[in-house]
Amino acid sequence: MTKRFFIVSVLVFSFIFAPLAFAAPPSVDLPSECTVVDTDGVPHTYSGEYLGICALEAARLEGIVSTYTLQNFSFGLFLQSLNGIVPEETEFWALSHNNVEASVGLADLVVAEEDIVTFQLTDWSTNTKIGSPVEFSVRSLLASVSETSPLSGGGGAGEFLEERLFSVEYAFDFLVAQQHADGSFGSLMLTDWAAIAFGVETDECNDACLAARERLRAYVGQVSVEASSATDLARHIMALEALGINPYEAPGSPVEALVAMFDGVQIGDPSLVNDDIFATFPLLHTGYSDADPMMNALVAFILSKQKTNGSWEDSIDLTAAAIQALEPFSKDAIIERAKEFLRRNQNESGIFGVNSFSLSWVLQAIGALGETSEAWKKSGVTPSGYLGIFQQDDGGMEPKVSDSDTRVWATAYAIPAAFRRPWNDILQSFGKPVLAITTSEMTPSNASPPGSEPVIDTKENISEASGTSAEQNPLERSSDTTEETESLADSQLALAGAAGSDVxxxxxxxxxxxxxxxxxxxxxxxxxxxxxxxxxxxx
Structure with a gap:
């Protein structure tokens, strides 16, 4: 009796639980094009093949994974965290393809229908697996946007779509509706990009938009950045400058912190170039001119990283950013090669990538080149017209099924793009703090009382005293600063000479x-x- 009961129990257990143990993993529809964003806020677009990185993004969109972060290294994108789990010092997310350890990274892993992609948290020091794997399969392969028929309802782009006017006012209305009560847009990264968008001077910012701008300005002006990357610092300084806030007076001394990351050759991580590209924008607007040794070193480093095909890291987005960064330095031949790379990567339907992220930065690069959107027209549609196609009826960018953070991000990118306005044209300029009178140069009439600090003045005060405008081109401002400082020194020497003439x-x-x-x-x-x-x- 006992033996029969045991056998029956085993059979029942097997019929109930065995199928669960061998249940197929969840599956995704895999597109041949996708855009992902790294931890520095730089988008990366992939197209032409069915890749593991696009499968991961598809899994996020379908809710199979909740979140992931990708860190950009010289060898490519590296999975930093998955489902909110960040590996410890000796751990990493191991990638497997059809239950075999992958020999390439996510961005190079080509997958097919019914393939299985697995991520397993692993301790490399002990070669042990930690927790359950994250696994999904490829249900089907989707055709690229340019291969499909036109989409309706403003959800995307296609060959035969008519271009649509982008509404800046509606885009601002969308951002206003997404603003938090404290004036931010959630994460500091999203808040910074929104600040740059609100920094665009336009009559299409209505009263509600202006009020949102002031709330945003109050928030950005008081928040302190504790950034581990140069890109985070550079972006935040750009946000301050876009809203007219002097970054030298901001909490945390972000300009000084960014400059401190300069190692004599480049800024930030030596294996990356995106941090150097983005550092040029805020520094050009904080008193560092094209004649500054640090700026010359940065530009030289950026130029050294351009590939033979004219790109930076084979990326449309980063190449468009580099064009904007190098334009003030008159590197025409280098910029022309980069422009040709963008031309070659504009597909027959006229679009760049599969969404609005790449398109927005290309439009800003077109503006930096001094060209019109009409000059880049393909299949009857201009890049500006495609920007309008990506805009939804609520004013936001990207399909409504996308998460709100993605749509805020894309919309903040799109507003400067609508005007083809490069970042250098949006940021306001602030001079370095200047020592007006040193202790050794003080005469009895202007000497400070014992124990007091020397008188410190800023570029803006000097400009005001001399009747010049403080809002000038960053390169001109640096020259003015030098001339005014030399003039001030000459005056002080003249005073010293007059005092000693009797002797x-x-x-x-x-x-x-x-x-x-x-x-x-x-x-x-x-x-x-x-x-x-x-x-x-x-x-």
Whole structure:
């Protein structure tokens, strides 16, 4: 009886639970094009093949994974966290393809229908697996946007779509509706990009938009950045400058922190170039001119990273950003090669990538090149017209099924793009703090009381005193700063010269007087001897 009961129990258990143990993993529809964003906020677009990285993004969109983060290294994108789990020092997310450890990274892993992609948290020091794997399969392969028929309802782009006017006012209305009560847009990264969008001067920012801008300005002006990357610092300084906030007066001294990351050759991570590209924007607007040794080093480093195909990291987005960064430095031949790379990567339907992220940065690059959107027209649609196609009826960018953060991000990118306005044209300029009078140069009339600090003045105050405008081109402002500082030094030297002129005159007459005095004494003492000598000589 006991043996029969045991056998029946095993059979029942097997029928109930065994299928669960061998249940197929969840599946995704895999597109051949996708855009992902790294931890520095830089989008990366992939197209032409069915890749593991697009499968991961598809899994996020379908809710199979909740979140993931990707860190950009010289060898490519690296999975930093998955479902909110960040590996410890000796751990990493191991990637497997059809239950075999992958020999390439996510961005290079080509997958097919019914393939299985697995991520397993692993401790490499002990070669042990930690927790359950994250796994999904490929249900079907989707055609790319350019291969499909036109989409309706403003959800995307297609070959035969008519271009649509982008509404800046509606885009601002969308951002206003997404703003938090404290004035932010959630994460500091999203808040910074929104600040840059609100920094665009336009009449299409209505009263509600202006009020949202002031709330955003109050928030950005008081938040302190504790950034581990140069890109985070650069983006935040850009946000401050876009809203007219002096970054030298911001909490956390972000300009000083960014400059401190310069190692004599480049800024931030030596294996990356995106942090150097983005550092040029805020630094050009904080008193560092194209003649500054640090800026020259940064530009040289950026130029050294351009590939033979004209791109930076084979990325449409980063190449468009580099064009904007290099334009003030008159690197025409380099920029022309980058422009040709963008031209080659504009597909036959006229779009760049599969969504609005790449398109927005390309439109800003087109503006930096001094060209019109019409000059880049393909299949009857301009890049500006495609921007309108991606805009939804609520004013936001990207399909409504996308998460709100993605739509806020894309919309913040799109507003400057609608005007083809590069970042350098949006950011306001602020001069370096200048030491107006040093302690050694103080005269009794202007000397500070004992124990007080020397008088410090800023570029803006000097400009105001001399009747010049403080809002000038960053390169001109640096030159003005030098001229004004030299003029101030000349004035101080002139004052010092006037104070010492009496002393110089006294010294001029003192020396001849002393010579005459010593001559008279010499004659008086030697007269008796000289008279005898001369008397004998002429007898």
């Amino acid at each position: 110089d005159g006294f010294e001029t007459y003192l020396i001849p007087a002393l010579i005459l005095l010593f001559s008279a004494l010499f004659a008086a003492l030697t007269y008796p001897f000289l008279s005898r000598f001369l008397g004998r000589l002429f007898r």
